[in-house]
Amino acid sequence: MIKLYQEGVYLLNGTEIATTGEEAARQAGKAVCREEAAKGTIAYQILKAHNTSDNMEELRIRFDEMASHDITFVGIIQTARASGLERFPIPYVLTNCHNSLCAVGGTINEDDHVFGLTCAKRYGGVYVPPHQAVIHQYAREKMAACGKMILGSDSHTRYGALGTMAVGEGGPELVKQLLRKTYDIKMPQVVAVYLEGEPARGVGPQDVALAIIGATFGNGYVNNKVMEFVGPGVGKLSADFRIGIDVMTTETTCLSSIWKTDEIIREFYEIHGREEAYRQLDCDPVTYYDGMVYVDLSRIKPMLAMPFHPSNVYTIEEVVRNPREILAEVEKKAKISLDKEVDYSLQEKIVNGKLYVDQGIIAGCAGGGFENICAAADILKDRYTGADEFGLSVYPASTPIYTELVKNGAIATLMQAGAIVKTAFCGPCFGAGDTPANNGFSIRHTTRNFPNREGSKLQNGQISSVALMDARSIAATAANQGYLTAATDLDVEYRGVKYHFDSRIYDNRVFDSKGKADDTVEIRFGPNIKDWPQMPALPQNLLLKVVSEIHDPVTTTDELIPSGETSSYRSNPLRLAEFALSRKDPAYVGRAKEVQLAQKALEAGEDPAKALEEVGPVLCRIRETFGEDAAADLGIGSTIFAVKPGDGSAREQAASCQKVLGGWANIANGYATKRYRSNLINWGMLPFLTEESHEALTFKNGDYLYIPDIRDCVREKKETVKGFVIGEACREIELKLGELTDTEREIIQKGCLINYYRG
Known part of the structure; x- marks a missing residue:
């Protein structure tokens, strides 16, 4: 295969x-x-x-166009404004497909949309109103072109099938393009x-x-x-x-x-x-x-990715044939990610020897395409989903697609079968729509099935599961009224109807400045839209407290900053930071804030030990061991250890929330994606690597690490950094920074990308 x-x-x-x-x-x-x-x-x-x-x-790449959605564009534009933005130098499309329900947080979400519209007018961009299209479908329909390059602030920025090389990155990389800088990578x-x-x-x-x-x-x-x-x-x-x-x-x-x-x-x-x-x-x-x-x-056979990762794949055939053994495997793997916070079992989903699922979703940039939904309608023609717990929701990826599905009868077929058809919205993909019930099992043609992503809150005893499947087999399961079924097991006549795109739908509703900026337009700020707090430059010496220790094989950005209801606060750095690691390590925020008090005391010229008593003996030990100057030009902050952080979303907030709370570094055995490591760097955080096994670390949660001469190490391009675990005896550890460009080194020294552009 x-x-x-x-x-x-x-x-x-x-x-x-x-x-x-x-x-x-x-x-x-x-x-x-x-x-x-x-x-x-x-x-x-x-x-x-x-x-x-x-x-x-x-x-050093310059992109042709860029795209963001409504839980990323506010932070990006705010960062660019703080760094000297005058106008959008390339076409920049602002879509509204993540917070478009406007159901959480009072006026917060719609305030962000109004902010986006006024920015599109002032700086010369394109604004796609809520429910018109998910970000990637709009890009396919209106932006992609053969040989182009597009940068997006969403990890699923992929238009390669249409001949466009597209890259999904954290917001700071889009800021660089807005400021006429480049995307710097090795070939x-x-x-x-x-x-x-x-x-x-x-x-x-x-x-x-x-x-x-x-x-x-x-x-x-x-x-x-x-x-x-x-x-x-x-x-x-x-x-x-x-x-x-x-x-x-x-x-x-x-x-x-x-x-x-x-x-x-x-x-x-x-x-x-x-x-x-x-x-x-x-x-x-x-x-x-x-x-x-x-x-x-x-x-290739009909597949499904069982909880809790898209790579946890099986054929539907083998799951149908042997559900109990495979579910036992899934449960065993799940215990690693769930940290035994809840009792997790899928065995009750086996009914009369068959796997029963509670929910089906066909949605977003992956599932909401025209052909997927037409095929689902063909499968469900003259069939029905049943009146039990199983329910089916379908979200066409754009209003033009929705309109054509209405015209060709697919919508009527789906609704007659029992499906609910909704507007273009990314919510089910990240926990802001169609959240399953506790212990629910959902099959979805969406992009991810990470733990907690669909809305579970382990601390509240809530857990549900998502398996990824193709729309065709989801429809076949719906036709079998919730019992897992591969589409290849049904005899279906696929109509293969032709798609007709109606450009008037966008022409009549999407604001397009045609690249013309209007500096007379006043940007409208809702009360939740806040500026980034001031961030200090990298000091000569660092004292870091380890405030979280994560031993999962891979840590996703959803675990570093959860999605779902937190999305409403993406425009408010301080408010959003309260959610950092909340579903993985609920004590993290409190620990980080305690350490930050010591840094704030330093900045105010006060004794940090008065703000955080435990720092006093640590500083005494540093002075005794390394000399009085060792505690001069000092920064005090927090760090986390994770085996391999950063899989999943491009969201910069996975890094920026740590920085807002006083984080200075991550320590890892490796970084899951380039984009997460780039986010750390752009927020002035040191992307340390350690070769120590996560099972045999020489430091642990709660330890203080002293990193002397770190600013010189960054400036002088040293590959290895010497640190010390401060205790009764100061134990030496070795950290590496990995490859850094000259610009990245300057950003880290300045404290963040905003400081770098401010000069």
Whole structure:
């Protein structure tokens, strides 16, 4: 089904695979140079066209366009304003698809929307009102173009199927673009995803995506690399099918994705009235890739990702055949993430030997596409969901899609079957809509199924579970009234109706400045929209207290700053910070604040021991051991240890909330994604690495770590930093900073990106 090549490969004429240069030369009939062949990828061609440096190993990228949604654009614009923003230098689209229900926090959410509209007018942007479209569908319909690059403040910013290299990053990276700076990265490796064959009837894009995620996430095969989709199987897939696979590449932890384009993609742009956005993209006749994921589409079966990660994949067939054993495996894995906070069992979901689910959701950037919903309607035609606990909700990804589904009868079919059809909204994906009941089990064609993401609160004894599935098998399960069923098990006539895009829907409602800024427009601030607090520069010496210790194999951004109801406070740094680690380590905020009192006393010229008594003996020990000057030019703050933090969302708040609470560093064995590490750096936090096993750390929660001469270490580009665990005896530890660009070092020294741009 899927094979990973352990070494680089050559691809000849887009179809023939060679594993050595000699083999490639024989097939090509000429000498082959690996370095030159590596320049033949589509990714290399696009990156070269957007690189402003003269060095293709050290890229400085300027993007063509950007996009944000309503739980990210306020913070981004506020950061840019504090750093000198005058106008949006490139098209910047502000969508409203996350807090669009306006159901939590009084006027908070709609205040953010009004802020976005006035900013679009003042700085020259585009504003998409609530319920019009989810961020990524609007980008597909109106922004993507072959050969373009788009930067988005959402991790699922992926438009590779349409020939656009798109990257999802934390807000500070968008701020850099707004200030006419660049996105600085080393040239990423490029891995081919070679598609062959054709999917079976009833197999959908989520099935293919989950199979790829299952094969690549755990081993980091494509981590921070570009996935380039090639091979004869690409041409067997519709545009919607490709899009459905592409958006899920984020869950492999790749940097970006790109696909070869063809007449099917040309037709997509024609349908959307933008034929000029199309051009053919393909790799060179002889192209070298740093690896290859070989996928036989004909062997992909309906899949599901069981709780609590998109990589925890099984075939539906094996779950139906042996539910009790597989659920026992899931429960065993879950105990690691749930920290035994609740009794967790799925065994009660087995009814008469079958797995019963409580809820089905088809929604958002992954599931809400036209073809997915049409296929679900075809499956449910003349069937019904039943009148028991199981319920089905469907969220088309945009109003144009919704309108066409109304016209072709799909909406009526779904509603007659018992489904509820709602407006374009991302809520079910992150816990702001259709939250399951306690102990509920939900199957969803959305993007993620992390613990707590859908609304569980372990501290309150609440837990529910999400499994990811394709819309087709969700509909088949609905047709079986809640009993898990693969779409391939039903005899269905798929109509394959054609999509017609009505541009008037956006023309009549979306505000588009056409790039013209109007500085007479006053920005409207709601009472919840607050400026970032002042953040100090990096001192010469640091005293850090470890205030949280997380030993999970991977820590998600949802665990660092929960989604759901907290989203309403993303525009208020101080209020939002109160939720940091609240579902993972509820004591974290209190501990961090205690340490911050000592730092504030220092800044006021007072004795920090008066603010935090336990600091007094620690400072005495530092002076006794290292000399009186060791406590001069000192900063006092907090740090956390996590094995591998940062999987999942691009949300910068996973880092900024720690900084707002006085955090100076993270210590980790590794960072799950580049974007989380970048967020730490952009908020002036040190991304320390330790080679100590998490099971045998020489420091623990509550310990104080003294890091002398840290500012010099950062400035002088030292790879290794010496620290000390302060106790009766000061134990030396070794920390590493990893690779940092010169700009990143300056940002850390200044204390955060805002300080860096203020000078």
